[in-house]
Structures are given as C-alpha cells and as structure tokens.
Amino acid sequence: MSQSVNSSENALIQQLRQSLGMLQVAFDAATEAMLIIDAERQVHWANQAAADLLLGGVPIQLANRKLDELMALKPEQVDGHPMLALLDRRYPLPNASGDGRCRLALSDGGRSASLWLRWRPVELIQAQFLLLTFRDLSPDEQALIQQQRFMTDLTHELRTPLAIVNGNLQRLSRFKDLPSAARSRLAMVGEEVDRIRRLIDHLSLLTSLKVDPALLAFGEHDLRPLLKRWSEALDDQAIGLDGLDQLQSTACMVGLDPNALLLVLDLLLDNALRYGDGSHPIQIQLRRLDQQNCVQIAIKNHGTGVPVSESMLKSWLNPFIRGGLRRDGRQVEGAGLGLALARELVMAWKGTLALEQSALMDGSLTTALLTLPISQSAGNGGGPVDAQTDRV
C-alpha cells in the first residue's frame, strides 16, 4: 500500500516537474522580458529575457533583488509619474494595468533601447504582485524610420509637380472665354489636386507621429481660449461654438499641442460636414466630467443611412478606411486619413477618440467623441459639471 502511494507521489512529482519545465521553456523562449515583483519591489520571478536585459545572467540571479538596484526607469512619454511609481516603494503597487514607452538605466551604467513597458496586477491569496513586461521597440522603430524616410522622399517628390499642376490650373481658370463645361472640369480637377495635397500632408504627419510622438509641442494649455480661437476661425463656414463661456468660469488645463488640437478639431468637423446629410446642422458639445477628470468634445452629424456595426465604426479610425460618401459634386472626397491622423494626435496626449452611432427616424446620428484628461495643475478649478454647449 505504502509503496503504491510513494509510486503515485513520484509520478505526480514527475508530472509537475515536466509541467514546470514546459512553462519555463515557454517563458524563456519569449522575447519580452518578464518579471514578477512584490510591494517591496523585490523580484520574485523572472524569465531569461529579463535576466539578459537587466544583468546579462540567468533568472535565478534576479531572485530577491530590489528592482531599483537593477535599473532606473526613464519614461519616454508625456506623463511618466505612474511609471516611476512602479519602482517607488513609498507607493502601493498599482491595482490597474498600464503601459508606456521607456528606457532603462542599468546598474552597469548602460542604457537600454526604447522599450514598451506593460504592468499588470497579479492578485494572489497571500499577497499582491505585479507582472512587468518589457518589449524591445528597436525592430519596430527601425521599420518605422525606414517607412518615414520613404514617405519623406515620396512626399517631397510629389509636392513639386503638384504645385506646378496647381499653378497651371489657376492660370487656365483665369481665361475669360472658357466654356462653362471646361470651367466646371477645371474646378473638379482643382478639387482632386487639393485632395491629393491634403493626402500628402496627412500621410506625412501620420508617419512622423508614428516614429516620434514627441515632435508635438506638448504643454499645459487652458482649453477655453483654444476652443474660442478655433470657433472664431469657423465664421466663414457659419459654424460657431455658442455658449463657450458656459463651459466653466475656471481654467480647464489640458496637456496637448495647441496647433495640433486645432488640426484635430478641423479634421473632425471636416469629417462631420462630409458625411452629414447637409440638411441638419453639425452639433458640437463640450462637457467637463470632473469625476472622470476629463473633458469631452463631441462633434455630431446627421446621416441618411442606417447605423453601421461597431466593428465598422472602429475601422473608420484606421487609415484609408472610408464610410459611405454622399457625392454631390460639390464635396471633395476625403483621403480616408483624417480620423486616423486625429486619433494618432489625440493618443499622443493620452486622450481617446471614439465614434458612436445611433439610429434616428430619418437616418442616423454619428458622434466623434474626443476625450482629453484634465491636468492636475493648480490652475484647474472645479467648474460646473457637465456644462454643455450646442452649436449650430
């Protein structure tokens, strides 16, 4: 009987050992460096990639080591505080997942390449741990830099002939005796040239942002004067932002690039005008959500079609994806880059851009919802919650 029990136990141990070995093989095959740390920021477990990254050794040498003795984090993003707190024993371990771009200053004086750091709480019965993973961004960045170089060359080559075509079109359009059919065709060609020019500009900016989001002139800005400035520039299009003063009487500080914000708003409004039914006004709503510590700008347009699926809506935020366009001969067709570019800009400020649709009796209502986190600076007062302004 006892022999049988021993035999079962041995078989179980063998099985467990095999399972453990398989797990370790899998984790050591991962190219991402993985570490599990406790609240004291001591390493409990690591894979081979982590040992390679942090000390050029083996995982067991990381066991029990304090993380801040092995490395210092150098965030490469706008708000690096949540990342820095990961290594700071004065703070509890975060209870939510997060990620961000960083470099590591290593204990041997070296510095890592750019890495993408993700953290995820690991709740065990006896204690809380945190799983950290580091992914080397170098291969991705090399590919992006190559792509950007290609795009820079391409856009440079395209801009010059485009300018020549445009100049000739303008000279032709100044001829007084042009038949109306020819003038109409010239106008159409002019619109297409304009579309190509915008496509090149957007493509160039989108590629640059993928490589280096830091090219934006990031800073803390009060959203109110920026929106006022934007709305004043819309006069020609008979679109204003009424009731901006109602948003709040105190500053609404947001971390962003002001010129890029104006571009984002232009792109969203342009999109709303292009896909709107033309008979309903575009609505622009502002909301400050103090509990979520963010501000939302919603740009809404009425469309003639029925709402599309959620996955289709999401896909509209990708490059070169277009919704159904109402072509009426007056509009210039978009290049399918506007929303993708807007989203890329917004993401660089830790904001979000989402599309929503709802059914109406006579079509659908599409909302581009831009959400920006409010900075925790002294200038931010608690204004009225959910103040809202509608335009038309």
Place this chain on the structure above:
Amino acid sequence: MPSQEVWTEERIQVLREQENLPFVRADSAGIVQEINHRFHEVYGWSDDELIGESLGLILPPSFRDSHHAGFARFKLTEVSKVLNHPLKLATYCSDGRAIDSEHFIVAEKKEDGSWSFAATLRPLVSIT
C-alpha cells in the same frame, strides 16, 4: 549546450579537492548525493540533514522557485546557462544564514541517459 565531455569522475575528484572548496553532488532529480567536509564546515549542513534532500535546500527560500523551474527546464531541454562558469548566488546555511558564494556547476550525462550534477562553491565572505 553544457560541455558534457569535460566533466568526468576524475574532474569531480579534482573539484572535490581543489583548494579545499565546498563541494556538492546531486543526481538527475536534483537530490543531494554527496557533500564534502569543507561543505560541512562552511555551511553547517551535516550528511544526515542534506543527503537525500533536494538541492533547493541549500538555496534561500526565495530562490527555490527559480531553481526548481530552471532544473525542470534543463530536464526537458538539456540546455542551461548556469553550467560551466562561475555564478554568484546566495547559499543557505543550516542555521538560516545566507552566504554569497560563487558556484561553479557542472553536469554529466551518463551512459543510461540520466544526468548528475556537481558544484564547487567559493564563499565570497571570509570563512574561517
């Protein structure tokens, strides 16, 4: 791959006696088969306490998960980065102290396909 061919019984004999360093040998399951007198002196373990027990016992508790995972991994792959070069690790004494030591671990594959492991340890603190 570990350099199995350089590891022989003679080499083990040399290791055992080399500079009178602490020495430990384990079987393919990581069970301690032998320790030398110097090991007794430095780390305090007796034959009765250690022989027949897991090698993990001479590592601080917080290192044991990693040891077992690495050991199990080696059993499946026969590849390890800890073999045949000095490795600084804490070594657990019978009285609960941990002494930083330089481990030099070697492995031998026997004719029947099973492995055995041996290590010399060099304490990195002064031991009388």
